[in-house]
Amino acid sequence: MLSLQNNRIEKKFAELKSRNQKGLICYVLGGYPDASTSEKIISSIVDGGADFIEIGIPFSDPIADGPTIQEASFKALKKGINPDICLGIVRATRKRYPELPIVIMTYSNILQKKGFRKFMEIAKEAGVDGFVLPDMTIEESREYLEYSKNLELASVFLVAPNTSNFRIKRTLEVSTGFVYVVSVYGTTGMRNSFNEYTLTAIRNIKKLSSNKSNISVGFGISRPHHIKLMSKYGADAVIVGSAIIKLIDDNKDESIDCLQDKLKKYIKSLKAACKNNN
Amino acid sequence: MTNLQRFPIDGKYGKYGGKYIPETLVPAISELEEAYEKLKNDSSFRKELEYYLKNYAGRPTPLFFAKNLTDHVGGAKIFLKREDLLHGGAHKTNNCLGQCLLAKKMGKKRIIAETGAGQHGVGTAMAAAVLGLNAEIYMGSIDVERQKLNLFRMELLGAKVHHVESGTRTLKDAINEALRDWITNVKDTYYLIGSVVGPHPYPMIVRDFQSVIGEEIKSQLKNLTTTTGTSSPHALVCCVGGGSNAMGTFFPFLDDNKVSLYGVEAGGMGIKTGKHSATLKVGSEGILHGMRTYLLQDEFGQINDTHSISAGLDYPGVGPQHGQLKDIERAEYVTCNDKEALDAFFKLSRLEGIIPALESCHAVSYAMKLAKKMRRDQNIIVTLSGRGDKDIDQVMKFRKKYLGRS
Numbered sequence: 001m002l003s004l005q006n007n008r009i010e011k012k013f014a015e016l017k018s019r020n021q022k023g024l025i026c027y028v029l030g031g032y033p034d035a036s037t038s039e040k041i042i043s044s045i046v047d048g049g050a051d052f053i054e055i056g057i058p059f060s061d062p063i064a065d066g067p068t069i070q071e072a073s074f075k076a077l078k079k080g081i082n083p084d085i086c087l088g089i090v091r092a093t094r095k096r097y098p099e100l101p102i103v104i105m106t107y108s109n110i111l112q113k114k115g116f117r118k119f120m121e122i123a124k125e126a127g128v129d130g131f132v133l134p135d136m137t138i139e140e141s142r143e144y145l146e147y148s149k150n151l152e153l154a155s156v157f158l159v160a161p162n163t164s165n166f167r168i169k170r171t172l173e174v175s176t177g178f179v180y181v182v183s184v185y186g187t188t189g190m191r192n193s194f195n196e197y198t199l200t201a202i203r204n205i206k207k208l209s210s211n212k213s214n215i216s217v218g219f220g221i222s223r224p225h226h227i228k229l230m231s232k233y234g235a236d237a238v239i240v241g242s243a244i245i246k247l248i249d250d251n252k253d254e255s256i257d258c259l260q261d262k263l264k265k266y267i268k269s270l271k272a273a274c275k276n277n278n
Numbered sequence: 279m280t281n282l283q284r285f286p287i288d289g290k291y292g293k294y295g296g297k298y299i300p301e302t303l304v305p306a307i308s309e310l311e312e313a314y315e316k317l318k319n320d321s322s323f324r325k326e327l328e329y330y331l332k333n334y335a336g337r338p339t340p341l342f343f344a345k346n347l348t349d350h351v352g353g354a355k356i357f358l359k360r361e362d363l364l365h366g367g368a369h370k371t372n373n374c375l376g377q378c379l380l381a382k383k384m385g386k387k388r389i390i391a392e393t394g395a396g397q398h399g400v401g402t403a404m405a406a407a408v409l410g411l412n413a414e415i416y417m418g419s420i421d422v423e424r425q426k427l428n429l430f431r432m433e434l435l436g437a438k439v440h441h442v443e444s445g446t447r448t449l450k451d452a453i454n455e456a457l458r459d460w461i462t463n464v465k466d467t468y469y470l471i472g473s474v475v476g477p478h479p480y481p482m483i484v485r486d487f488q489s490v491i492g493e494e495i496k497s498q499l500k501n502l503t504t505t506t507g508t509s510s511p512h513a514l515v516c517c518v519g520g521g522s523n524a525m526g527t528f529f530p531f532l533d534d535n536k537v538s539l540y541g542v543e544a545g546g547m548g549i550k551t552g553k554h555s556a557t558l559k560v561g562s563e564g565i566l567h568g569m570r571t572y573l574l575q576d577e578f579g580q581i582n583d584t585h586s587i588s589a590g591l592d593y594p595g596v597g598p599q600h601g602q603l604k605d606i607e608r609a610e611y612v613t614c615n616d617k618e619a620l621d622a623f624f625k626l627s628r629l630e631g632i633i634p635a636l637e638s639c640h641a642v643s644y645a646m647k648l649a650k651k652m653r654r655d656q657n658i659i660v661t662l663s664g665r666g667d668k669d670i671d672q673v674m675k676f677r678k679k680y681l682g683r684s
Contacts, residue, residue, distance in 0.1 A: 113579030
């Protein structure tokens with residue numbers, strides 16, 4: 001894996017490893033349920049112990065997402081949330097947490113529309129540390145990789161359970177920040193349990209990376225025991241997304257204070273599992 | 279530019295095309311590409327496909343000289359390539375048979391497909407039934423409501439229809455849902471895309487299976503030289519939604535610059551109203567459904583809602599090869615609005631005794647305009663992509679609105 005000297009993501013991973021901890025990456029959908037609540041949600045999650053924040057920019061056609069994030073995206077777009085507002089949320093978050101690693105997760109067309117270079121420059125200026133684009137393949141990434149490198153932004157590629165070893169090696173080479181291991185055959189969303197193939201895939205990728213890449217596992221993870229399981233098989237970090245959106249949805253009639261308390265408590269329970277890996 | 283038939287190069291048509299897909303689909307796309315490259319020139323595969331196209335679907339379809347329409351318009355001779363006579367009632371069957379046979383050779387038993395108006399869903403259900411495969415079709419719940427009859431047809435043919443409730447609940451969301459199904463069931467499922475869209479190699483595969491339209495036109499014109507005075511067409515006119523009947527018609531003629539190519543998009547209620555599907559005419563470059571192509575989108579890259587009187591043209595993207603043909607000006611893309619399409623629907627029904635699909639009416643309408651500007655010894659070929667029985671309800675509804683008749 002290429003290394004980015006001054007990137008907050010890699011600094012954070014180094015710090016976590018020195019403390020023998022796993023990383024907790026939390027996904028929030030920018031502007032959901034609205035822009036100001038979204039900022040408060042991020043604060044509670046960070047205060048609860050999240051190591052990284054992944055801010056989703058809603059897209060009209062999110063093919064890699066399951067029903068929870070789809071519906072949230074659709075609602076956010078209906079309320080007029082756009083990439084500019086989401087980058088505004090990044091700016092506010094950056095101001096409050098100067099060292100917090102912030103990753104943008106969205107679909108390629110959001111960058112394409114403004115132009116990859118221009119979008120990435122604005123994102124960098126707002127305080128973004130890297131991108132996860134689930135519909136970007138290595139084959140189409142020449143331009144994207146060039147700008148990532150110039151701007152010292154992490155370009156996170158994904159690896160699936162059916163990705164060949166040859167391709168995993170290529171992905172490990174071009175990814176910066178971390179490699180996103182998709183745990184299951186399917187879209188994002190909570191799952192009760194994981195199959196053997198998920199664990200085999202994590203172990204395999206870990207082995208192929210020769211401990212040089214940061215392996216982050218996502219899709220379906222929602223409980224502390226999931227985190228322990230993924231850690232046991234070699235994950236350096238886990239990504240939790242739909243479960244957070246679900247918690248927000250389940251408490252939509254509660255006060256913001258109540259939601260923030262619940263979020264903080266939930267994140268604390270997840271982070272505890274990241275610290276206790278035996 | 280010459281030698282346009284050599285595209286795609288590296289999966290691209292100039293800057294368009296490519297593969298923008300979740301990683302889980304990469305192995306499936308590679309498997310498809312390998313299987314297709316191996317089978318496309320395999321003589322037993324070709325023979326089997328030809329057998330079904332001829333004996334099951336009824337190919338070749340006639341090339342009919344529309345004399346009454348020609349006399350009525352007064353200009354170039356108008357010929358109709360009668361894809362409406364194909365089994366299933368539209369050109370979609372060409373692609374469905376080709377891809378179902380491909381899936382069968384690949385050992386995939388479960389076929390999934392998206393459908394807008396229902397024609398591709400019906401085509402898929404038919405081809406799956408005759409080839410002994412299981413079909414599941416994704417259809418937006420709004421389209422289900424608009425095309426009840428096709429829903430029932432698909433079910434009669436043994437397909438399972440999933441009603442899609444996400445997003446705008448139309449064709450683009452049905453594609454999203456089919457892609458999500460494929461990501462989940464990638465090992466045993468074949469995704470049968472219905473137009474020249476999606477990640478490479480789909481735009482190429484669908485184009486190749488539809489090129490039988492253009493190839494037949496070529497050989498049929500040779501036999502018609504006494505009527506046409508020439509063995510080469512002067513203009514080809516097709517409707518464009520995703521653009522598969524157009525690509526299939528154009529492809530064999532791409533490198534013959536004497537042949538003018540016209541793609542007709544749905545102008546809907548007028549470009550200025552924003553209620554249309556004129557992707558090539560007013561869209562901009564973007565990335566959707568696995569491809570880089572022209573899209574109807576807002577300033578932030580969110581995909582727009584589209585509108586057309588014909589559900590089959592109601593799509594915010596278009597095949598990437600059309601994007602290339604537009605940019606290099608090999609083909610001209612024009613629009614026809616709802617009212618003009620409806621007008622062509624009535625004209626062709628009365629003058630030639632052919633009830634055309636509303637999609638195809640867009641091509642017929644533009645051909646009438648074009649014929650007036652051309653000489654009487656020239657000829658225009660219109661691909662009549664489907665028959666209009668499915669549209670009767672829609673026509674009765676719009677007739678009152680536009681023409682003040684009930």
